[in-house]
Amino acid sequence: SKLEREFFELQDQLAENRDQPATTADGQPLQLLANINSWVDTKAAVAMGACGVGLYRTEFLYLTHADVPDEEEQLDDYRRIIEQSPNHRVTIRTLDIGGDKTVPYLGHAHQEANPFLGWRSIRLSFEHPDLFTTQIRAVLRAAADVKGQGREVRLMFPMITTLEEMRRVRTMVRRTKQQLQQEGQPIGEVPIGMMLEVPAAAVSLDCIMDIVDFVSIGSNDLIQYLMAADRDNPKVNHLCQPLSPPVLRVLHSVIRTCNQAQKPVTLCGEMAGQPRAFVLLLGMGLRQFSMSPAFVPRMKKLASEVSIPAAEEMLQRVLEFKTTAEVKRFMTRNLRKIAPDFELLDSV
Ligand code: PEP
Ligand code: MG
Numbered sequence: 001s002k003l004e005r006e007f008f009e010l011q012d013q014l015a016e017n018r019d020q021p022a023t024t025a026d027g028q029p030l031q032l033l034a035n036i037n038s039w040v041d042t043k044a045a046v047a048m049g050a051c052g053v054g055l056y057r058t059e060f061l062y063l064t065h066a067d068v069p070d071e072e073e074q075l076d077d078y079r080r081i082i083e084q085s086p087n088h089r090v091t092i093r094t095l096d097i098g099g100d101k102t103v104p105y106l107g108h109a110h111q112e113a114n115p116f117l118g119w120r121s122i123r124l125s126f127e128h129p130d131l132f133t134t135q136i137r138a139v140l141r142a143a144a145d146v147k148g149q150g151r152e153v154r155l156m157f158p159m160i161t162t163l164e165e166m167r168r169v170r171t172m173v174r175r176t177k178q179q180l181q182q183e184g185q186p187i188g189e190v191p192i193g194m195m196l197e198v199p200a201a202a203v204s205l206d207c208i209m210d211i212v213d214f215v216s217i218g219s220n221d222l223i224q225y226l227m228a229a230d231r232d233n234p235k236v237n238h239l240c241q242p243l244s245p246p247v248l249r250v251l252h253s254v255i256r257t258c259n260q261a262q263k264p265v266t267l268c269g270e271m272a273g274q275p276r277a278f279v280l281l282l283g284m285g286l287r288q289f290s291m292s293p294a295f296v297p298r299m300k301k302l303a304s305e306v307s308i309p310a311a312e313e314m315l316q317r318v319l320e321f322k323t324t325a326e327v328k329r330f331m332t333r334n335l336r337k338i339a340p341d342f343e344l345l346d347s348v
Contacts, residue, residue: 014297018049022300026307033290042084044293052089054290055268059097078142088151096121096158121159136176143188156193163208197221219269242271244324255284275342276331283315305339
């Protein structure tokens with residue numbers, strides 16, 4: 001179609017911005033990072049000009065193995081990913097399984113009535129301390145050689161709901177480090193973060209904040225839990241709207257809380273690659289975005305056309321709206337003026 005042709009032309013143009021840093025129209029530097037599912041995706045992250053990997057979903061490593069991948073296998077995988085990622089910058093997320101994804105060797109025999117409210121993610125990891133510790137060991141060891149300007153390996157934990165869970169995570173990481181040191185294994189400096197994807201954690205973020213080094217907003221899950229609507233169920237997922245007033249309020253509050261506490265904050269859900277949401281997040285003070293590699297060039301282009309004051313002004317207006325439709329209409333009208341390509345960027 002015509003739209004596709006125009007899009008591919010634009011995509012070619014966009015690929016040329018690969019080596020330029022991401023900045024807003026008024027020169028504010030941004031970090032556009034890539035979400036990856038395996039080492040293969042690091043090639044796309046490099047090709048698309050991401051400045052690092054903001055989310056490595058490790059579950060695919062587990063899903064593609066017939067048995068639990070052992071520490072050495074994981075170590076090899078994480079080393080390869082670190083080596084091949086832009087700037088050797090990677091945020092590794094521990095196993096996020098259960099819910100809709102299961103692995104046979106973890107004994108997921110019984111069907112849960114509400115898998116997304118059930119035994120998934122960090123909840124499952126806590127019940128498999130050996131498996132969990134193995135993963136933490138492999139990450140700490142893989143980070144041992146990572147030194148130098150801008151290089152960084154971070155470890156983050158999905159679906160944190162309470163302060164107690166985060167304390168438990170920290171204790172496990174501390175013990176694991178001690179163990180490795182006793183064994184004489186070299187380990188790296190690894191910041192510890194939480195994924196913010198449960199509304200309860202958003203409400204009490206000021207308490208949890210003290211014991212995390214960074215926050216990454218998992219907006220896909222945060223939205224479905226906030227709206228009590230399964231993101232994969234076509235009967236109800238129309239409720240999962242990133243541009244809805246309740247979602248925007250929660251995101252605004254989370255980003256402000258992080259910035260006030262001077263904790264690095266990233267957003268790694270799909271909305272990071274959606275133009276209207278991207279601009280509103282900029283207005284909220286977000287400076288790090290992690291998305292599918294394919295979206296990086298487009299968001300880099302869009303950012304170069306929007307200044308921070310313009311984004312802040314749009315956000316202020318949008319926060320007065322009471323419905324998603326009003327937010328969408330307003331953002332479409334305004335972005336058309338400053339970023340003529342934006343609808344094309346939004347369309348494919
Ligand atoms: C999210 O929930 O927004 C997220 C990035 O994690 P996943 O999509 O893997 O659940
Ligand atoms: Mg998630």
